[in-house]
Amino acid sequence: MFAKAFRVRSNTAIKGSDRRKLRADVTAAFPTLGTDQVSELVPAKEELNVVKLYAHKGDAVTVYMSGGNPILFELEKNLYPTVYTLWSYPDLLPAFITWPLVLEKLVGGADLMLPGVVVPPTGLPQVQKGDLCAIALVGNRAPVAVGVAAMSTAQMLASGLKGKGFTVLHSFQDHLWKSGDKSSPPAIAPLAVDPTDSSEEKVDVGLHGNLRSLTLEREEQSEKGPHPEASEDTSPGALSQDSLDGKPLQEQMDELLQQCFLHALKSRIKKADLPLLTSTLLGSHMFSCCPEGQQLDMKKSSYKKLSKFLQHMQREQIVQVKELSKGVESIVAVDWRHPRITSFVIPEPSLTAQTLQEGSREQPYHPPDIKPLYCVPASMTQLFLGSGHKKGSTLEGSEVRRIVTDYAKRNNLVDADNRNLVKLDPILCDCILEKNEQHVVMTLPWDCLLTRCLKNLQPAYQVTFPGQEPILKKGKLCPVDITLAQKTYNKKVTVVRNLEIYGLDPYSVAAILQQRCQASTVVSPAPGAKDSLQVQVQGNQIHHLGQLLLEEYRLPGKYIQGLEKAPKPGKK
CATH class of the missing domain: 3.10.400.20 (Sulfate adenylyltransferase)
Incomplete structure (x- = not known):
């Protein structure tokens, strides 16, 4: 390293x-x-x-x-x-x-x-x-x-x-x-x-x-990949060596599979969700119910396939499975009064989307309060000096409107014949007009004056995390950027950037996505962005990202870019 x-x-x-x-x-x-x-x-x-x-x-x-x-x-x-x-x-x-x-x-x-x-x-x-x-x-x-x-x-x-x-x-x-x-x-x-x-x-x-x-x-x-001799030995002898409390790995995986299945039925799936594709049950619900530090692997269970496992659950009359379209199975009914479901105790949460680890401690994630601001550039200092603001001062939009309105009234710039118009003095001309407009435009409506003024100020924003001092940053606020990239052999990967701006740890997000999507994740420096990391996930995982960011982290959608590239329902 x-x-x-x-x-x-x-x-x-x-x-x-x-x-x-x-x-x-x-x-x-x-x-x-x-x-x-x-x-x-x-x-x-x-x-x-x-x-x-x-x-x-x-x-x-x-x-x-x-x-x-x-x-x-x-x-x-x-x-x-x-x-x-x-x-x-x-x-x-x-x-x-x-x-x-x-x-x-x-x-x-x-x-x-x-x-x-x-x-x-x-x-x-x-x-x-x-x-x-x-x-x-x-x-x-x-x-x-x-x-x-x-x-x-x-x-x-x-x-x-x-x-x-x-x-x-x-x-x-x-x-x-x-x-x-x-x-x-x-x-x-x-x-x-x-x-x-x-x-x-x-x-x-x-x-x-x-x-x-x-x-x-x-x-x-x-x-390039794990050393062939260093790969995990899956022979029966090796499984017994890695057994826990005398249980073979296959038996442990069967128990984990049933735990995740019952957990999903009891806490995540509602009657309104039915019929539910069996692939959605596994990918969106059972994987996310897997405890931290464990990985659900159907191939290491005695069932080998999800369809066989669900047939077993159907024989126990917990669920009813039907092939609603050719080759596609769905859960059409669930007996929520079944003793297996009613007696199941949901384990204590470990690594979930509502929890971000900080050191060895865990703190619940709350989205920050984000306030757009405007910074006074050198070209507009004359307009704001009278209100006590210098170059580099940061203001809210309402403050800018009040200062410009007071300036116009204090200098008698409101048109006497039409109070919706403001006469432009040399300072306003220098601040908001283009060079080719200097001797042409003499008045502007209030809304146009304020819009131009806000446009010519430099963007800034303030981020406040719960229990912390506000953080002031100049420049435009970058949204969480989600993109799809094409790799070799026509494979797609999902790339997420700018998580740190919103207090999200890329490594924690990558760990959650790896478990939820059952896909490999990589955290690496974001190209062209100093001190910023990006998370890369195999496949088109924008649907899972949307659920994570919007529903669980509760980040406002206006701060997320690229969710429209999610795969369409019913398509792989």
Whole structure:
């Protein structure tokens, strides 16, 4: 992530309330740290800075600096320690060992492949897929990299130590490390490695034979798709290893499928919605009822197809399904008094559209109050000086009308014969007339005078979020811009820009859309817009976006552009 230079967006001292919040976040993210250690890592009085930056691939990262060194970084609401912090707390994360020659590949932006992992006599640490891990070198326990496990320890061993083991986020000698004092890892007593261990001998042979087989997927390769050996093992053995409370993955998926189905019937679907296409039931309702952190996958259930699942629900007399048109099934009736529905308890909400995460806390989203304003340019200062307004002053439309009306009356510019007309003096001529009109137009009606005056003022706007100070910005207010783009092989993607203006976090919106649309999402810098991100979703998802922005975020439609490009009802 930090293999190449990043772009710093801002660097500010942390506020007292944010410092306390950070300390609470660290305690929650790393429960093995004691209170004294947390206070030492996030000191109460020493200088602590917050640096917001964009990595070279466009990821928005928040870095916390203390004592001139980066100590923590936050990505997509997750908190990670840097190598500087791990040198002080080497046992903070489960540590895996690799060879010194592999380090240069990690620094270059590659991920750590399992053939490069050394298995100590005590065995590999027990981790689950997605767990945060440290990577150390043979001969020194001081971590040199921070990564996320691409598979569980059981899967690593079952694969014969093949495939991608860890997605590396940060390493010693990368650009994040270079933003600190550039110190080297301390010498910490190493984890013992048995030189006769067969796994080490295997790695050693591979190291001398072909270093590339030991290491690491380049970032360019990872963009093309997951490593074939790193993909999830869906064999029966692998499923049983990943089972929860002794339940196979297929049984878990069946339970999740029924939970989402009952949740949708109880809370989202009404009698007026019937008949309802079965595809709409799944895409618009069941997917959005899926709990945070889980993904509904019909193919991993025992039913394999939605039609078979609904046939089973029909046999239980919960719903009635009919083919109203050739090849298209619909739900035509629901028994809302069925015991399965009446006894179902809706789970507590997690990641929904009404909730945007801020750090590790969640705050309900409320649309901002937006007020259009006008800014006085240099060419119109003479008109507004008498009312105490200088160049750059911002005014509401009603204030502009009052000032212009007072100016005309105070200078006796109202036509005595026709009070609907205003005579133009030299100041009004300079402010509102074009050059070719200067000696031609002598009077203007009130409405035309005011319209021209507003048109020649510079646009501005004020955004006020609940509980926050108003934010004043000059220029035109950009709406949330939704467009369709054509990609290779005639595939369409939906692109959304300008979410930040309305207090919407692009990463949270992308996560909701990914779950709701069951389509991949990408957050990247918006072309031609400084410090702005765009969300890209596979396919034409404007219908889902419209529901999200209008119905759930309750953003006024006048601030959204592009909803007319949604697919027509009944068409794919």
